Amino acid sequence: MVALAAVVLAVRTAGAAVEALAEAWPVLLLIAVPAGAAVAWRLRQAVAGRRRDRARLAALRLTLAELDAMDDRDFEHALRDLLVRDGWPARRVGGGGDQAADVIGDHAVRGRIVVQAKHTRVAGKVGSSVMYAVKGTAGPAHGADHAVVVTNGSFTRDAMAWGDRYGVHWVDREKLRRWAEDGSALHELLGLPARTRGARFGRAA
Template identity: 60%
Template sequence: MMARAVRVRRPRGAGERLGAALVAVAAAVLVVGVLQSLLRSWVFLAVVSAGCLLSAARGPALDRARTRRLAALRIPLATVDAMDDRAFEFALRDLLVRDGWSARQVGRHGDQAADVIGHHPRLGRIVLQAKHTRVAAKVGVHVMYQVKGTAGPAHGADVAVVVTNGGLTRDAKAWGDRHAVHWLDRARLAAWAEGGVPLEEVLRLRRRRR
């Protein structure tokens, strides 16, 4: 048996015509609402996608810009002297990064004589103990004892360094030289921070064989 074709009956009378018109208006409003929603969704997705692409593109660019700035980093001793303890630690971190170390500032209460820790693929792990002080002040030998006692056992350091913008006593320098605790006094700090000489050259560090 063949199915009968369904015929759409035209509205009859004013009541049916009014009802049909209302249904048509409602359908049109629904379609417009759906289209607007889709449009807003596409616009939103486009904006989010564009933002993600820009962020992804800017990330490496910002990293390269920071690397270039650090590569040219020079810090005059007058600027160092004007720093507080924490700013001095961050400055030492940036100088390490300039010289090819991956470094972070870790100084805080109970830091076990380590203010900056860094790593270099050919030089190993380094620990810096920062002593920001008055220019005429001198770091005593007791600081060398502390660094020697914690750099290796507590931090696994291959290189331990005491850094000051002042000076070190004769005993501190001699003890450090005997027990492999490196030191940077004001003159050596000037060569590193202000003159741009890499730390490994200032301290005459030996690179590991590949």
């Protein structure tokens, strides 16, 4: 008898719920339709925003004058955007304890690039010590396949020679103009090869 009563109660409860739903469905529909439309609108806006960002980055050109007027942080962000333009999903990591890496990008074919940014006066020169630091941390700390030092100034002769010898690429003012202003892709400008099985600078532990 107890079991039968429970079944009857369950059936009545279910019936009441169905009736209540049948009576309330117009109200639920009025709530659901605007909510669905709002979600769809947000999704469309997000997609459109991503398309606009991609289009903006694809057409990104920065003059040397614009780069010279930036501070260190803005310069790092600009280099990040230029890498993204060239097909390297990149992020700015510069700051205290960055271990000689201001921007890191990962390419599906060419692997990981580590960029050290040196924003300076136009007449300023980057010395060999910067190249030593990048060489020492690009692999052990960041797992890089390619390491690059970029400046809006120039490099000392020893810094360029040392970088060429030990595989630390350098981008001086003229190369920066071709990259940022003319629109040349960095990997083409520097002749960066596809990633090999072992990273040039070793993998991070």
